[in-house]
Amino acid sequence: MRLARLALLSIEKAEKTCEDCPVKQGIHVGETRSVEVEGILGGKTFLITYIGMMQDNKKVFLRILEDITERRRAEDELRESEEKYATLVENSLTGIYIDQDGKIVFANHRFAGIYRYPREELLEIETWRLVHPEDRPLTNQIRLKRLAGEEAPPEYEARGLTKDGDTIWINRRNTRIEYKGRPAILGNIVDITEQKQAEEELRKINEELKNFIHIVSHDLKTPIISIQGFAARLLKNYQEKSGDKGRNYLERINSSACRMEMLISDLLALSKIGRVASTFEDVSALEIVKEVISNLQYRIKENGIEVVMPPGLPVIYADQARIYQVFENLLVNAIKYMGNTKNPRIDIGCEDRGNFHRFYVRDNGSGIDPQYHQKIFEMFYRLKETRAEDGTGLGLAIVDRIVRNHGGKVWVESEKDKGAAFYFNLPKKKMESDLSRNCHSKSP
Numbered sequence: 001m002r003l004a005r006l007a008l009l010s011i012e013k014a015e016k017t018c019e020d021c022p023v024k025q026g027i028h029v030g031e032t033r034s035v036e037v038e039g040i041l042g043g044k045t046f047l048i049t050y051i052g053m054m055q056d057n058k059k060v061f062l063r064i065l066e067d068i069t070e071r072r073r074a075e076d077e078l079r080e081s082e083e084k085y086a087t088l089v090e091n092s093l094t095g096i097y098i099d100q101d102g103k104i105v106f107a108n109h110r111f112a113g114i115y116r117y118p119r120e121e122l123l124e125i126e127t128w129r130l131v132h133p134e135d136r137p138l139t140n141q142i143r144l145k146r147l148a149g150e151e152a153p154p155e156y157e158a159r160g161l162t163k164d165g166d167t168i169w170i171n172r173r174n175t176r177i178e179y180k181g182r183p184a185i186l187g188n189i190v191d192i193t194e195q196k197q198a199e200e201e202l203r204k205i206n207e208e209l210k211n212f213i214h215i216v217s218h219d220l221k222t223p224i225i226s227i228q229g230f231a232a233r234l235l236k237n238y239q240e241k242s243g244d245k246g247r248n249y250l251e252r253i254n255s256s257a258c259r260m261e262m263l264i265s266d267l268l269a270l271s272k273i274g275r276v277a278s279t280f281e282d283v284s285a286l287e288i289v290k291e292v293i294s295n296l297q298y299r300i301k302e303n304g305i306e307v308v309m310p311p312g313l314p315v316i317y318a319d320q321a322r323i324y325q326v327f328e329n330l331l332v333n334a335i336k337y338m339g340n341t342k343n344p345r346i347d348i349g350c351e352d353r354g355n356f357h358r359f360y361v362r363d364n365g366s367g368i369d370p371q372y373h374q375k376i377f378e379m380f381y382r383l384k385e386t387r388a389e390d391g392t393g394l395g396l397a398i399v400d401r402i403v404r405n406h407g408g409k410v411w412v413e414s415e416k417d418k419g420a421a422f423y424f425n426l427p428k429k430k431m432e433s434d435l436s437r438n439c440h441s442k443s444p
């Protein structure tokens with residue numbers, strides 16, 4: 001190959017050329033000397049090699065002219081690309097390292113900074129020293145699997161140890177590479193200690209808040225019940241003495257106490273979601289809806305509402321009591337916000353949507369302006385124009401939280417004065433075929 005690239009072979013007489021060329025000066029017979037010349041013969045690069053030799057008892061130089069333009073260009077490109085990668089690695093915001101035979105054989109600036117080591121001290125250090133003792137089995141297991149080409153999580157979190165012995169949280173992503181001809185691990189790490197601490201703080205605050213709501217709701221209930229009880233007694237036993245004004249005041253005390261009790265019950269229900277573990281099981285949505293309707297029968301009849309539902313609803317994998325609450329809140333709202341509709345009607349049903357069931361509760365009542373479609377799911381948000389006496393603004397927030405807790409989502413489709421349709425998706429977790437058989441499907 002090398003010979004094939006030779007451009008020119010020539011022999012020069014030594015005495016003629018030695019004075020003007022420093023390269024050739026002092027080349028003995030049998031000695032070789034090379035020089036690289038750029039920019040000749042149309043910008044090419046040549047390697048000129050001189051070999052001192054004897055010919056006809058005279059010292060001559062065998063001159064070999066080799067065109068190395070392509071080789072140089074390839075080498076320059078490689079060097080440039082290596083420099084580019086080296087700059088990238090050095091300036092990377094993530095720590096980058098190579099672990100070979102359980103030792104650090106390369107670490108960038110950031111990596112050293114994260115573990116608070118001088119860089120030179122890191123080289124040849126055993127990688128296990130940088131891992132928190134409790135997480136060493138995990139990281140080692142993943143490392144071995146990665147090296148063996150077995151399945152292992154592409155990214156994981158584990159605690160690390162700094163030079164001064166502090167525990168830090170590290171997010172790692174690593175891969176198997178060939179380094180200097182042998183297998184190694186190329187790793188990428190991010191220090192997530194602050195994020196972890198913030199998450200922990202947030203978790204604690206949330207926990208405290210939930211406990212606080214729970215305790216407050218419980219403790220408030222008792223005095224409210226006393227107020228209701230005594231107001232009722234006063235109304236009953238002191239009717240004559242209290243007069244019209246007194247009776248009116250007592251009635252107002254009673255209705256305020258009732259509202260307060262309702263609010264506390266809703267707050268309690270809301271605080272329980274996500275705090276008290278749910279019991280998921282296969283339950284019949286049909287039975288749940290039937291029970292809700294039966295318990296609301298009086299209000300439905302009183303308002304002359306026609307309730308329409310299919311003969312079958314699917315069996316769902318859910319927390320029965322919570323799903324009962326979802327249907328109850330949606331149906332109570334449909335009744336409450338019916339307005340002066342001529343033929344009040346509520347439709348309940350379910351559509352089979354492949355991986356999930358889509359339930360709906362649709363009414364032909366007062367409807368909701370699209371600008372409030374998101375807002376109404378927020379805590380305490382109530383629309384002025386439809387504000388009902390017996391509302392707390394928590395009903396839909398409870399629905400939203402329960403549905404999300406089941407891995408689904410809830411939304412409304414409605415226009416003002418054109419009724420409202422509340423939809424919620426519930427994922428099918430098991431028994432796909434059995435469930436869809438029971439489902440009343442409207443979709444094509």
Ligand code: ADP
Binds near residue numbers: 337376393
């Ligand atoms: P509230 O206790 O006020 O009923 P919700 O969270 O259940 O609280 O509902 C929030 C608001 O959304 C209600 O105040 C009402 O304005 C509106 N809303 C809810 N359901 C309906 C519905 N079916 N039709 C019209 N408006 C509704």
